[in-house]
Amino acid sequence: MRRGNFRDETVDYAAVGATQATDLMQFPPEQSLPASESRRIGSGEDRFRAASELLLGWAAQRAAGQVVEVKPAAGPAYTGVSFDAEGNAVAPADLAGEQRFDAEGLPLVSGGATITLRGRVKGKRVTGEYRVIFLSESGRRVAFALGTVGGAVVSGEELFALEWRDDDEVWLELRAFDRPTKLFGRMFKGLVRSRRRALFDRYLRAISPLYKTP
Numbered sequence: 001m002r003r004g005n006f007r008d009e010t011v012d013y014a015a016v017g018a019t020q021a022t023d024l025m026q027f028p029p030e031q032s033l034p035a036s037e038s039r040r041i042g043s044g045e046d047r048f049r050a051a052s053e054l055l056l057g058w059a060a061q062r063a064a065g066q067v068v069e070v071k072p073a074a075g076p077a078y079t080g081v082s083f084d085a086e087g088n089a090v091a092p093a094d095l096a097g098e099q100r101f102d103a104e105g106l107p108l109v110s111g112g113a114t115i116t117l118r119g120r121v122k123g124k125r126v127t128g129e130y131r132v133i134f135l136s137e138s139g140r141r142v143a144f145a146l147g148t149v150g151g152a153v154v155s156g157e158e159l160f161a162l163e164w165r166d167d168d169e170v171w172l173e174l175r176a177f178d179r180p181t182k183l184f185g186r187m188f189k190g191l192v193r194s195r196r197r198a199l200f201d202r203y204l205r206a207i208s209p210l211y212k213t214p
Helices: 045-056 061-065 183-187 189-207
Strands: 031-045 065-069 113-117 130-138 141-150 154-164 167-182
Touching: 031 045, 031 065, 031 154, 045 061, 045 141, 045 154, 045 189, 061 189, 113 183, 167 189
Parallel strands: none
Antiparallel strands: 031 167, 065 113, 113 130, 130 141, 141 154, 154 167
16 A cells, blocks of 8 residues: 555555454454553543653653654655544645654654664564654644565554543553564464564553553
8 A cells, every 4th residue: 555655665564554443352454463552541631642752752662672763755745644443544645744853853743754663672673664654733633654665574554542531641542463474473373463462561550641551
């Protein structure tokens, strides 16, 4: 699937946006291993704003021991496309404001950006290239998804979503599907699941002051 703001390479899987499907855990993309985790991380607008700043500043990826390199999409910033429960696009792309940066000059999450992650989790490399499939920001919800472009040990997508609910609670939702790209991963899927759990644990620890390892 190709969009005009992407680089020459496209993502390396077909089910773009499938992390937003409500039945992901029951019907994941073919040959993929689904994962989902939701945690309450506090309450109130201040907690939501602080967590949003961390999330959009790649705090989750950095906490997972990954070095983050970002190349924003060429041309005007792009918010990406939203998807319904079946993975169908439900809104056209639109243009966002200027690219934002953190205090160290690293570009914040932006739709269409390409990122390179380098590191190791559970003894296995997580080096690979990814694309920000979409970015959605509203007064009470911030969400984005990363899709693999190539070079990683799995092919698939990760969703990061923060929601400030009507009851004033703030929740972080993580969803993903991973299809092993190497023979070893296809033979030992338990290792792929273990790697995913370790990533989710680190993401939660980075964003949530309430998180404690069981």
